[in-house]
Amino acid sequence: MYPEYMHESLQLVDQTRQKRFELERSGKPVFPPMSADEREDVLKKFHPDYKKESRRLIHIGPNKGEEITTEVADILESHSRIKPELFDLDKPDYETDILIIGGGGAGCAAAIIAMQNGAKSVISTKLRIGDANSMMSQGGMQAAVTPQDSPTRHYLDALGGGHFDNKPDLVRALTEDGPEVVEWLEELGVVWDKNPDGSMYVLHGGGTSRKRMHSCRDYTGAVIMRTLMDEVRNHPDQITVLEFMPTVELILDNKGRCAGGVIYNMETEEYFTVKAKATIITTGGYGRLHIRGFDTTNHYGATGDGLVLAYRAGAKLLYMDSVQYHPTGAVFPEQIAGFLITEKIRGAGGQPLNKFGELFVFPREPRDVESAAFIRECLERKNGLQTPSGRWGVWLDSPLIEIIQGSGYLNKNFPAMVRQFIRYNIDITKEPMLVYPSLHYQNGGVEINDKCETNIPGLYVAGEASGGVHGRNRLMGNSVLDYNVFGRRAGKYAAEYIKSVNLGKLKLNHITAYENEMKKAKIRTDRIAPVLLPSYTPEEVRKRQLTAHYEGTLR
Amino acid sequence: MMAKKKKAAPKRAKTARTKKEKAEPKADPKQMVTVYIMGKLHKVPADATIMGAIEYAGYLIKRGAGCREGFCGACATVYRLPGDYKIYTGLACTTLVQEGMWLSQLPVIPAQKPVYDIEKLEPNVTAFQKLYPEIFRCVACNTCTKACPQSLEVMDYIQAAIRGDIEKVMDLSFDCLSCGLCAIRCPAEIVHYNVGLLGRRLYGRYLSRKSPDLEQRLKEVKHRKFDKEYKEFMAMKRDELKKRYYARDTEGTKGE
Numbered sequence: 001m002y003p004e005y006m007h008e009s010l011q012l013v014d015q016t017r018q019k020r021f022e023l024e025r026s027g028k029p030v031f032p033p034m035s036a037d038e039r040e041d042v043l044k045k046f047h048p049d050y051k052k053e054s055r056r057l058i059h060i061g062p063n064k065g066e067e068i069t070t071e072v073a074d075i076l077e078s079h080s081r082i083k084p085e086l087f088d089l090d091k092p093d094y095e096t097d098i099l100i101i102g103g104g105g106a107g108c109a110a111a112i113i114a115m116q117n118g119a120k121s122v123i124s125t126k127l128r129i130g131d132a133n134s135m136m137s138q139g140g141m142q143a144a145v146t147p148q149d150s151p152t153r154h155y156l157d158a159l160g161g162g163h164f165d166n167k168p169d170l171v172r173a174l175t176e177d178g179p180e181v182v183e184w185l186e187e188l189g190v191v192w193d194k195n196p197d198g199s200m201y202v203l204h205g206g207g208t209s210r211k212r213m214h215s216c217r218d219y220t221g222a223v224i225m226r227t228l229m230d231e232v233r234n235h236p237d238q239i240t241v242l243e244f245m246p247t248v249e250l251i252l253d254n255k256g257r258c259a260g261g262v263i264y265n266m267e268t269e270e271y272f273t274v275k276a277k278a279t280i281i282t283t284g285g286y287g288r289l290h291i292r293g294f295d296t297t298n299h300y301g302a303t304g305d306g307l308v309l310a311y312r313a314g315a316k317l318l319y320m321d322s323v324q325y326h327p328t329g330a331v332f333p334e335q336i337a338g339f340l341i342t343e344k345i346r347g348a349g350g351q352p353l354n355k356f357g358e359l360f361v362f363p364r365e366p367r368d369v370e371s372a373a374f375i376r377e378c379l380e381r382k383n384g385l386q387t388p389s390g391r392w393g394v395w396l397d398s399p400l401i402e403i404i405q406g407s408g409y410l411n412k413n414f415p416a417m418v419r420q421f422i423r424y425n426i427d428i429t430k431e432p433m434l435v436y437p438s439l440h441y442q443n444g445g446v447e448i449n450d451k452c453e454t455n456i457p458g459l460y461v462a463g464e465a466s467g468g469v470h471g472r473n474r475l476m477g478n479s480v481l482d483y484n485v486f487g488r489r490a491g492k493y494a495a496e497y498i499k500s501v502n503l504g505k506l507k508l509n510h511i512t513a514y515e516n517e518m519k520k521a522k523i524r525t526d527r528i529a530p531v532l533l534p535s536y537t538p539e540e541v542r543k544r545q546l547t548a549h550y551e552g553t554l555r
Numbered sequence: 556m557m558a559k560k561k562k563a564a565p566k567r568a569k570t571a572r573t574k575k576e577k578a579e580p581k582a583d584p585k586q587m588v589t590v591y592i593m594g595k596l597h598k599v600p601a602d603a604t605i606m607g608a609i610e611y612a613g614y615l616i617k618r619g620a621g622c623r624e625g626f627c628g629a630c631a632t633v634y635r636l637p638g639d640y641k642i643y644t645g646l647a648c649t650t651l652v653q654e655g656m657w658l659s660q661l662p663v664i665p666a667q668k669p670v671y672d673i674e675k676l677e678p679n680v681t682a683f684q685k686l687y688p689e690i691f692r693c694v695a696c697n698t699c700t701k702a703c704p705q706s707l708e709v710m711d712y713i714q715a716a717i718r719g720d721i722e723k724v725m726d727l728s729f730d731c732l733s734c735g736l737c738a739i740r741c742p743a744e745i746v747h748y749n750v751g752l753l754g755r756r757l758y759g760r761y762l763s764r765k766s767p768d769l770e771q772r773l774k775e776v777k778h779r780k781f782d783k784e785y786k787e788f789m790a791m792k793r794d795e796l797k798k799r800y801y802a803r804d805t806e807g808t809k810g811e
Contacts, residue, residue: 027807036801131621131629145769148806151776152784159788160800168789176781179772189673189756191725191763198764209805219730222626223755226733230752234670244617266617299622335604335651339624415730419705420625423649533615541613555615 012357084508104132106463109487117495126246137221139344143178162471205476285442295338305530318467319444329438528552628734664735680719724754
């Protein structure tokens, strides 16, 4: 239930609704979309990335001398969890064709395709298989399927959304493989939303010029992820899943090829070595680093671990200066602050409004532009509302959707959202939601080509951990597509690569070399990475943990 | 009237903020409740979720947290309330604490997951008979439905599976998070969430109507219909691409 002081503003939202509905029905944009210059202006002034302190110089490694996101520079300029001399690499604990690091969507897709191409794999995952951002995507997956759409149009939309910084070969792979991914997932048993004639039910997302958002109600990621997981578990002889056993370092061979990794059993606290002819990093993003102090939509394990492993081994990162804030994170009630409110709400006609119940931005600008416009409306124009705990927010008018699409539409198509709010006595079919940008996605990552290869032979990266596909801003629905397209590609090309690989002597020398580089650069820190888990232990508790020894955030 | 509000709202929030910065721990001590985490007494903020309370109390969660937003089902929790004999179930990430709550998370739900080849199953009752014969022991007690933190009609989809009504299994189990609370409470030892997942996969694979547009598009991609335009776009300079991008038309929300 909203506090009383918001009721007046809620009434204004009610009062303007009919007029805004008529505007929506007119077929014209409900608010003028921004020009290129307007977009640039609002981004420069209000997007968190453009604040000076949001970036800093990195002093070591392949991207030395570049300005990157401060929190990422911090985890890269950190010590390893391991001492290389303690490992006997001649006797690996596990041997396999492909080590897959991360059990989310990209990892599972890679394992399935690798298996179909004759390769066995080990999936090392920090939490349970499927505990990943892939599970949480609500709104949908882009793919150009309708007759009025085309993969090349999708290409242009993605490029424009990414400010034309995207790597063209990657965007082509993303958009051209899209329709096949829809088909592949359906063959595996994903239940897509469809029209009665069997055609795909599609909606708009921010920055799309054609409706191409395919969904499974608002449990899209959950349906896809559970299907992929189930398929992985149907092949225990080919795919070994190691849960609560994250990879904490890569292993290279004497020729500099990636040859597996060191994994850490978080429960028994043992370390093990995995020898693999190829390695695929599918560790996802970094929302749990709480960049710029933002709340996040991300799952518990999203701590950017893959970036650290790859960077220490010499892999180059791309667009590590760019962070995605999802325009519509919940801000009220406090218990769900930061939670994702799917963009599909705006795809179905939901409108962002200020406290006067007025539109102030086109509802479906690309995410960074939309977010910056929300921040401007709150912080500069002071036309947002503040919650009792001091958070800013603007309204997201969901009841309007019931008028546009028909009564009952929200319950049928947004069960997760309805459920999320009804727990706190807010009925989103009758009342709007209060939203503000929330830390959502790692736009950059390890640089790859369209085969998911990195500059280290035998090291592949797919999904959110990679960089280049989305340029400096990802559009809605392109990450679900990304982890499927590139997860599949990584599985395929890694399986091909291993056929001709004979590994030499395994080494961890790069860890020692990296430590030396840190020393030389005079980086003095007690930071340890990969971070593995965020810490939510209160200071008060920590002060009393007199005999506890922390390695980073873990005891 | 609105003008008044304009000034009032930020003021109110400012005081809340400064309070928050000064006070430690964060919440007002008046708004605390007593809970028993695995039997041990802790004072936690009254408005905390169970997950927030566990972390507030000083536990570092390894098993028992995933998405933290109600999608992954990692945080199945059982609890009792004072003066009440019942066992309640919920997700730690979305359930609020209550005074006197006695709670424990379930780190993992032991459950079998039969291995199968989806290509070799038929979309009818035989699939369930083969993989989950125990569902026919369902006594229709409805305990599973009562245990479901998503308020799904769990028993109804098990009954639908018994009848071989796959569409119904798919529809009723669609929002299932596989938290396993149904399975842990079931007197017939059914693993409901795996039955639902099988039903959904069978529906998607065999019963969902195929999209003619999709078939057409796949043919076009296969015959490299878009090659030429891709090459053209990929060769374009940034300015040229920008022009094309901002000049492109947009389909209406309602569609044609």
